Amino acid sequence: MIYTLKQALKQFARNGAMASASVFSITAILLILGVVFLLIVNVTNITETVRSDFDTIEVYLLDSTERADADAIMKELAAAPEVTEVRYKSKEEALEAFKVKFGDKAYLLEMRQSNPLPNSLVVKVGKIEDCDAVVGMVRRHEGVENINYYKETIDKLVRMTTFIQYGALAVILALLIISVVVVSNTIKLMVLGREREISIMKYVGATNWFIRGPFLVEGILIGLISALISLGVVYLMYHRFEQAFGTDMIVMLSTNLVPERFMMANLSVIFAALGVSIGACGSIISMRRFLDT
Amino acid sequence: MIEYKNVTKTYGANIGLNDANVCIEKGDFVFLVGPSGAGKSTFIRLLLREIKADSGSIFFDGQDITKISNREIPKLRRSMGIVFQDFRLLPKKTVYENVAFAMEIIHMSPRFIRRQAPQVLSLVGISDKARQYPDELSAGEQQRVAIARAIVNNPVLLIADEPTGNLDPDTAWEIMRLLEQINARGTTVLMVTHARDIVNRMGRRVIAINAGRIISDDEKGVYVSGKRAARSGAGEGEKSGEGEADDDLHA
Numbered sequence: 244m245i246y247t248l249k250q251a252l253k254q255f256a257r258n259g260a261m262a263s264a265s266v267f268s269i270t271a272i273l274l275i276l277g278v279v280f281l282l283i284v285n286v287t288n289i290t291e292t293v294r295s296d297f298d299t300i301e302v303y304l305l306d307s308t309e310r311a312d313a314d315a316i317m318k319e320l321a322a323a324p325e326v327t328e329v330r331y332k333s334k335e336e337a338l339e340a341f342k343v344k345f346g347d348k349a350y351l352l353e354m355r356q357s358n359p360l361p362n363s364l365v366v367k368v369g370k371i372e373d374c375d376a377v378v379g380m381v382r383r384h385e386g387v388e389n390i391n392y393y394k395e396t397i398d399k400l401v402r403m404t405t406f407i408q409y410g411a412l413a414v415i416l417a418l419l420i421i422s423v424v425v426v427s428n429t430i431k432l433m434v435l436g437r438e439r440e441i442s443i444m445k446y447v448g449a450t451n452w453f454i455r456g457p458f459l460v461e462g463i464l465i466g467l468i469s470a471l472i473s474l475g476v477v478y479l480m481y482h483r484f485e486q487a488f489g490t491d492m493i494v495m496l497s498t499n500l501v502p503e504r505f506m507m508a509n510l511s512v513i514f515a516a517l518g519v520s521i522g523a524c525g526s527i528i529s530m531r532r533f534l535d536t
Numbered sequence: 537m538i539e540y541k542n543v544t545k546t547y548g549a550n551i552g553l554n555d556a557n558v559c560i561e562k563g564d565f566v567f568l569v570g571p572s573g574a575g576k577s578t579f580i581r582l583l584l585r586e587i588k589a590d591s592g593s594i595f596f597d598g599q600d601i602t603k604i605s606n607r608e609i610p611k612l613r614r615s616m617g618i619v620f621q622d623f624r625l626l627p628k629k630t631v632y633e634n635v636a637f638a639m640e641i642i643h644m645s646p647r648f649i650r651r652q653a654p655q656v657l658s659l660v661g662i663s664d665k666a667r668q669y670p671d672e673l674s675a676g677e678q679q680r681v682a683i684a685r686a687i688v689n690n691p692v693l694l695i696a697d698e699p700t701g702n703l704d705p706d707t708a709w710e711i712m713r714l715l716e717q718i719n720a721r722g723t724t725v726l727m728v729t730h731a732r733d734i735v736n737r738m739g740r741r742v743i744a745i746n747a748g749r750i751i752s753d754d755e756k757g758v759y760v761s762g763k764r765a766a767r768s769g770a771g772e773g774e775k776s777g778e779g780e781a782d783d784d785l786h787a
Binding site for chain 1: 584607610611612613614618624626637638640641642685689
């Protein structure tokens, strides 16, 4: 064990340039990986928020529809398990809301003699997937003029998010493969430099794991150092980004960035795991040929 | 201790070893001779389990080593020491470190290494060079270091693959004395060689290989060249005449 660590450190010192070069490349790869990860998590977060915001169906009623009929529809909807809330929104309320939305341009509406907005029912569903069922229920009733809901928009959004997630996954996989190749090449060079020693070790009766040990530690060391550096850089980047755009995000998308503490806790575990496995895979792959017999 | 039973090994169309049957007892001193490509290396590599036999079985210390798993190979090799023609010392380690290295690898305690390594160095007669690096030594001294490394873990078998190939005759003889000395302590010695005069003057057992076949096996034998043996021994196979070989030598 001591021998293994000693050898690993010695090699690292001896092949400093090569080791640093691979630390550099793997750091770069992990950086990209980290950014992709942050992106995915935030996109997923935004999608979730948007989904929950748009779980509303607006049912516009004909002006000829009596309040009693509207109540009947409301009663039926309230009884449906998918529906969490039904509210009656009168013409007047709708107008008020409109005025608020238009702010200083509300005077445009004042010019109209009558209120052009219809009475409506605001239906909230528990899950956005249930929208279609609820809409079907409402559509059967007379006195309904129009139904407005966001399922299609949400569907598009979800499709896009899924696409981004899969795309990111592909990118991550490709990057991981590249980094394993980078490590294995570095280790291979180190192994080549010690081929003679390895062949002697084998003749004397060293076990394969004993021979592999120092190189394995070497690879893992490269991976861990890279992980540490890239974690630091990603942290700084995210921190800056959050400071610069955090408030804008709330305004634009009505959701916050995923908090940096949560992100970094996860990312450090992910980076450490990746660093170790990239290093370990790289060195084991590169040694296979040398340990055949 | 070593027994080859109908061992055959081919490399594609090339024959490495063809139906070889050999038995070597514990404490023997055996020369393995034959022209290049005859199968000597194959013989050794099979014993080290660097390669696997196509058929037949090889017993070492009662164990059929054609059947052991790869994980047991290190254990097998720890009971053998090996010396090469080109010494194969580590240039960046001192003489002492080269020997200690062989012990570190098999997890000997530092205390035991400190006690054992100097003893072996003095046995091979280079204690005074312990702190020097291999490239500061003569070829003969380097080979002594290699031998020290090979025997430091007390193997039951010492395999010497042309150990005198890079040495001048006098130095070669010194190495042979050393090998004899090691053999006298009870270690079986198997030496591959091309050195005709050494084989003949030692008067030890000689196994001759040609084209993958064991063509002769004599106690107190003499060097049998492949070509000559092929001429005289092709019909009979084993045990070509001793006298004939002798004549050939002194001619």
